[in-house]
Amino acid sequence: MIVTELRKLVRRPRTWVLVALLVALPTIVALFVKLSQVAPRPGTGPAFLSAVLDNGTLFPAAALAIVLPLFLPVAVAVVAGESVAGEAQAGTLRYLLLRPVGRTRLLVAKLVSVLAFTLISVSVVALVSFGVGVALFGSATVSSVSGTQFSTADAAVRITLTVLYVGWSMLGVAAVALFLSTVTDSPLVAALGAVGVLVASTLLVTLDAAASVQPYLPTRYWFAFIDLYRDPVLTRDLFRGVALQAVYIAVFLTAAWANFTTKDVTS
């Protein structure tokens, strides 16, 4: 069943359209920066972008920072929101269950496929933007956010950790969307619902009055991956981010499972 789901994901044109869009945005940004030679001043614009003009190796981090606020979570929410609700809307959910595929097994297979999409998209963004960055801006010695310098191998490790951290954060989004996907028969509602949660969270994170709930908001530690480029690495927020996402993932996956295995399939 897992193989079947992965095959479905790979054979679906939509998957690759989403990945292409995710890659396109940072590439366009890179082209603009290169052509104009005007990088945002440090502290403004997307993270890291100020640094890439004289060093392309860091561009993967900049690219992830560019897609992280909206493009990436929307893509993940679309794929995860579609996973069960899309089958329901197309009418294929009942035939899968009649084959028979156990409900838990189906949900696990869907989860693996969403996980695969998340990893594919984050990795492709990182790899392509690395290529784009080096091609456009060259690869000089990398300097950390803190001002010290680290080797290319060191940079590669940090970028890999960034990919994993961003992927883990996106899995939180996927869990929320997957849960909503088992609640509604409309993939659109599931995806928009998850995006709505994120928009609300992003808003509250910037609101001083909501300071008391901020440590628990799903988007609170998304950008903590920037700390990976400090020397030494500032791990406090990273660990908090990983733990918080773990809670979101566990809670919403359990809810999805509890709902889906006991629900009347009337689609």
Added chain:
Amino acid sequence: MIRTQALVKRFGRFTAVDGVELDVREGDRYGFLGPNGSGKTTTVRLLLGLVLPTSGSVEVLGSTRPRTVLPQVGAMVEGPAAYGHLSGRANLTMSDAAGASDRSTRKARVDEALERVGLAGIDKRPVQNYSLGMRQRLGLASALLQRPRLLILDEPTNGLDPQGIREFRELLVELNNGGTTVFLSSHLLAEIEALCTRVGVLDRGRLVAQDSLVSLQAPTGRTQVQTPDLADAARLLGSRVEHVSADLLLVRTQRPDELNRELVTAGVRVVSLMPERHTLEDTVLSLTTGTSDRA
């Protein structure tokens, strides 16, 4: 094969299925009739474990847990469904691979199912370009993939043309002769009448009749006589005549053969003489309270 006891399903305050006691026996071609909205589809979903009963029990192929016997059941519920961007063959292969089926016989079974439903010459074009009838055939092929012992089909002839409906009926009879029990839900009386051996009638969630087709079409106790000597016949039969029209008499009698002899002996010419039977339509309409999709 299928046995339900006091089966009830409520959605909120609405009772969709209300104390249904189905009894489908091995080898039956069972027709499950009822107006739109009478609870047929919900009952089918209950049988297949898609919907969980509020109370009562379902037993299919001797098991009260539908999951365990589903590999032996082929089903089509509320129309076919397939992935539009894939071909029919790819859909069947993928669907088969999703379950715990034998991989070594997969290709042969897919070919056999396509052949059976008349899609043997299917090409690579995606299902989204199929006609409604082709989708219906593909749905049936999917139900036949695992060579089921029991076929549960919900409104399977929607979208088929008359030729397709006939082919479909012949296929079901052929499968039934090969030992497959067929459970067919439909609101089309003619379809059930032409195909089924036993009939259950559902009305507003209740099973109002369940009997063999032959007994539901029992004689009415009246015989229709067509004769040019209308007046003579009417005089001869007296009060036994219930109705007269143009050149037809409706005569109450238990013995049509004796009636014929009596008429001929008395010199009344008889063009035709036919015992009247209840039609399934009359029976069903007298049992059901009418269509429930009218607001």
